[in-house]
Amino acid sequence: MNWDVMWDSLPELAEGALLTIELVAISGVLGLALAVPLALARVARPLWLRAGPFAYIFVFRGTPLLIQIFLVYYGASQFETVRESFLWPILREAYWCAIIAFTLNTAAYTAEILRGAIQAVPEGEVEAAKAIGMGRWMRLRRVVLPRAFRIALPAYSNEVILMLKGSALASTITLLDLTGVARTLIAKTYMPIELFLAAGLFYLLITGIILQGFRLVEKRVHGVGE
Amino acid sequence: MKTAMKMMFAGAVAALTISGPAAAEDTLRIGTEGAYPPFNQIGPDGELEGFDIDIANALCEEMDRNCEFVTQDWDGIIPGLLADKYDAIIASMSITPERDKAVDFTKRYYSNxxxxxxxxxxxxxxxxxxxxxxxxxxxxxxxxxxxxxxxxxxxxxxxxxxxxxxxxxxxxxxxxxxxxxxxxxxxxxxxxxxxxxxxxxxxxxxxGDKIAIAVKEGNNELRKEFNKAIKAIRKDGTYQEINEKYFPFDIY
Amino acid sequence: MIDLHGFGNQLLSGTLVTLELGLVGMGAAVLLGLIFAPMKMAPLWPLRWIATTYTTTIRGIPELLVILLVYFGASRFVNGMADLVGYDGRIEISPFMSGAIALGFAYGAYATEIFRGALRAIPKGQIEAAQAIGMGRWITFRRIVLPQTWRIALPALGNLFLTLLKDTALVSVIGVEDLTREAAIATGYTKEPFTFYFAAAVMYLLLTVFCVIAIHYLEKIAGRGYARGDT
Structure with a gap:
């Protein structure tokens, strides 16, 4: 074990960690925003409304994130039309490709978590809301969704951790996230074990912070609820 | 149900024990990348091909050793050698002072x-x-x-x-x-x-880019064996034959 | 149809490697789960501490890092151990084995939690009843606890397997020629990334569907006695 190498790499790894956090935060928020309508459509009654989200969720949960990233980053540029379209300024950046892939991926998993939560909202509460004359939209906004979010919280915290771990794949498309920095440093020092361990510690630290954050939110949510 | 469980167990046990000791001496394991045409790449038949591969095979024949290729992503290729995943790297590696500190190089087998x-x-x-x-x-x-x-x-x-x-x-x-x-x-x-x-x-x-074979630091025996073989295939025309297959000019 | 430029066979053989990796990795994960779950519930705190450290650490580190660490670290570690016991040969761990062990190690932590939940779900009364009729600890575990754990844990294990199957794609970075690596190789050769990553995505979907059906079938077998009892 070469402790000096580990110690010296900390500032650069910390910089990589910042990019990792940024990627997770941005795609987490966008993914959640996309997941809500997806989940609602998924529990809707008409087949035409259900079918789309079902297929989307099925495809994104049924294929590896790595393949999804490669498809967005390398795959899209195979086509002339994509390279000449207005989307190219965004798609040419590895940064946005990573965000797009992570967002689409986490949206599928989060939608599935939310669907479960929406279906777990006690029937009685919905009926009570109906009885006091709440409209469909009002019921959704004031009763079903707040309740569903609370039910979904523990599962959602898991999903955020999974996304954090998945973000390591950004290193495969030239981004210098935590793993990317570690791999670049290994190319100079040839000490994979030391640097991957140091990077691993950073990931553990971030995981710890995220879990603590969710614990606080859960406490608050339940405090208000009861 | 019992049989299914037994199968799971057997699989798990196999996963942990199958990698027993391997005979180390007879085969020479060559690390290469497999994504660097025309020097080393993998074709539709799943086989490695390219200048490095032909040279490696010629060297092995000259040295009368049995060779086996191991593919490894480039950024892990020196760590892989250090971790004993293979005995030598023949993957169009340039000699640099930094690498020279971590591994030992043979004489060049081409320039770039x-x-x-x-x-x-x-x-x-x-x-x-x-x-x-x-x-x-x-x-x-x-x-x-x-x-x-x-x-x-x-x-x-x-x-x-x-x-x-x-x-x-x-x-x-x-x-x-x-x-x-x-x-x-x-x-x-x-x-x-x-x-x-x-x-x-x-x-x-x-x-001033010199491309050479890397071996583990201190593995002088293998390094000298390679040097001798490089000289020999330069002399008997094998090298030139391989060279012509890929480039219309001498790349040594 | 899309033109695979003669790489179709390679993609198929890669798919097979992916499935093998998934099964071997899952086997290792289940084994680790069965070892660590009882440890987590053991009365001795050092045992609990070891198991908890394992599950929390591993679940907070990206699988990609675990795979790279095992690949570069395992042979050093194993050979160091071998030296200690006086074995001077070289023990080789292939990329496939490194990958499968790493996946098993990463997913063993999840399997541990699943088994712990399942063990907890078994009514205490049954264990007491078994002991009352004179069954020893081991026999109680093997005849009463384990078969039921299996049935309770199966749906969660099935989900875990599907996730693991997709994460086998990560093993491509250490040179295992699985589906993803074959697609990358073909891309390098043909310069057609979309074609091959798309083909790989379709293969993964098909594999998933196939495994979902297989798991469903297994669950049916495991729940057999119960369905009859309930109706």
Missing amino acids: KLRFAAKKSSDIKPTKKSLEGKTIGAQRATISAQWLEENMGDIVEIKRYDTQENAFLELDSGRIDAVLADMLVAYEWLDSDAGSDYEFKGKAVYS
Whole structure:
């Protein structure tokens, strides 16, 4: 074990960690925003409304994130039309490709978590809301969704951790996230074990912070609820 | 149910024990990348092919050793040697002072130069002034990437790719303005359909590039054996035969 | 149809490697789960501490890092151990084995939690009843606890397997020629990334569907006695 190498790499790894956090935060928020309508459509009654989200969720949960990233980053540029379209300024950046892939991926998993939560909202509460004359939209906004979010919280915290771990794949498309920095440093020092361990510690630290954050939110949510 | 469980158990036990001791002495394990045409790549039949592979096979025959190839992503290729995943690296590796500290090199088996390649219509030149603010691609952990870091690090954005092939793919997609690469690899790509719109820009920026075989530090026996074999295949014409297969000029 | 430029066979053989990796990795994960779950519930705190450290650490580190660490670290570690016991040969761990062990190690932590939940779900009364009729600890575990754990844990294990199957794609970075690596190789050769990553995505989907059906079938077998009892 070469402790000096580990110690010296900390500032650069910390910089990589910042990019990792940024990627997770941005795609987490966008993914959640996309997941809500997806989940609602998924529990809707008409087949035409259900079918789309079902297929989307099925495809994104049924294929590896790595393949999804490669498809967005390398795959899209195979086509002339994509390279000449207005989307190219965004798609040419590895940064946005990573965000797009992570967002689409986490949206599928989060939608599935939310669907479960929406279906777990006690029937009685919905009926009570109906009885006091709440409209469909009002019921959704004031009763079903707040309740569903609370039910979904523990599962959602898991999903955020999974996304954090998945973000390591950004290193495969030239981004210098935590793993990317570690791999670049290994190319100079040839000490994979030391640097991957140091990077691993950073990931553990971030995981710890995220879990603590969710614990606080859960406490608050339940405090208000009861 | 019991049988299903037994099968699961058996599988798990096999996973942990199957990797028993392997006979170390008889076969020589050669580490290579498999994504660096025309030197080493994997074809539709799943077999390795290319200049490095032919040279390695010729050397093994000369040395009367049984050889076996192990493919490994480039940025892990020296760590893989250090971790005993193979006995030697024959993967178009340039001799650099940094690498020399970690591994031992044989004498060279070919020479190379670093040159920029970009679109024919682009007016990029290999000067600081022309490259300022541009995005340049190179393979991670190569002398090209290192050269960029040391000479242009403050004025260009460097994109590091896992494989050389991906760097060219990205040049073609327009994500990067130019690629810095070993001339001979770029030569092959420029010669192909994919690279027909591209050309070398300016003269080579670095021309002392010696490509050699890497062995573990202190493995003098193997290093000397390789040196002797390189000399022998240069002498008996095997080398020239392989050279001609890939390049119309001597690359030694 | 899309033109695979002669790489179709390679993609198929890669798919097979992916499935093998998934099964071997899952086997290792289940084994680790069965070892660590009882440890987590053991009365001795050092045992609990070891198991908890394992599950929390591993679940906070990206699988990609675990795979790279095992690949570069395992042979050093194993050979160091071998030296200690006086074995001077070289023990080789292939990329496939490194990958499978790493996946098993990463997913063993999840399997541990699943088994712990399942063990907890078994009514205490049953264990007491077994002991009352004179069954020893081991026999109680093997005849009463384990078969039921299996049935309770199966749906969760099935989900875990599907996730693991997709994460086998990560093993491509250490040179295992699985589906993802074959697609990358073909891309390098043909310069057609979309074609091959798309083909790989379709293969993964098909594999998933195939495995979902297989798991469903297994669950049916495991729940057999119960369905009859309930109706």
